[in-house]
Amino acid sequence: MTETEEQAKDRHRMARYIAREGLVSVMNQTKWEKLQALMQQESYRRPPWRAYCLRDAEDLEPEWDYDWHYHLPPFKSIVWLEINPIQKERRGQLLPDKLTDNTDYLTDLLKTHHIPFSIEGQSLRVWGYLKPGQAVSLI
Numbered sequence: 001m002t003e004t005e006e007q008a009k010d011r012h013r014m015a016r017y018i019a020r021e022g023l024v025s026v027m028n029q030t031k032w033e034k035l036q037a038l039m040q041q042e043s044y045r046r047p048p049w050r051a052y053c054l055r056d057a058e059d060l061e062p063e064w065d066y067d068w069h070y071h072l073p074p075f076k077s078i079v080w081l082e083i084n085p086i087q088k089e090r091r092g093q094l095l096p097d098k099l100t101d102n103t104d105y106l107t108d109l110l111k112t113h114h115i116p117f118s119i120e121g122q123s124l125r126v127w128g129y130l131k132p133g134q135a136v137s138l139i
Contacts, residue, residue: 014054014076023129026116026138032075035115035126039068039083045102051081054129078128085124111139 003011018025027035039047050062054077064084065071072081085106089098106124110117116138117126130136 017054018129022132024132026127026130027075027078029075031113031115032078032128034113035081035110036068036072038109038113045087045105047087047102047106048084049081050084052079053077054079075128080128081126082120082123083126084122086122107139 039049046066048064048066049068049072050064051073052060052062053073056062056079062082083106085101085103087100087102089100091098103122103124107117107119110124110126115126117124118136118138119125127136127138
């Protein structure tokens with residue numbers, strides 16, 4: 001599939017923005033594809049994700065999504081992608097949701113496949129880009 005003129009302009013704008021801001025790429029296309037494939041295989045756990053992208057407003061709070069197949073943004077635009085390791089299972093109106101913490105499992109999965117991430121609160125954050133001087137403890 002060939003790139004349209006508008007797509008080429010958009011790609012060049014994004015490349016100029018990344019260079020101007022001095023952003024350092026942490027992930028590559030292969031690692032993003034591996035992450036996506038791993039999460040698609042987790043049909044039982046179905047960890048929700050949310051992403052912050054290069055063009056998102058600073059004050060935007062991304063929504064959680066469960067679809068790892070169709071809803072992911074273009075990988076080149078992802079600044080970070082958070083995975084919520086807490087699985088909620090609805091048990092009815094009278095009983096509270098059952099919560100299962102998959103943090104250890106997902107942490108081991110990401111480490112095994114050399115996908116760099118940090119722990120931010122209860123979430124696992126996979127970094128696409130880092131700003132100059134940004135201190136992140138990647139695992």
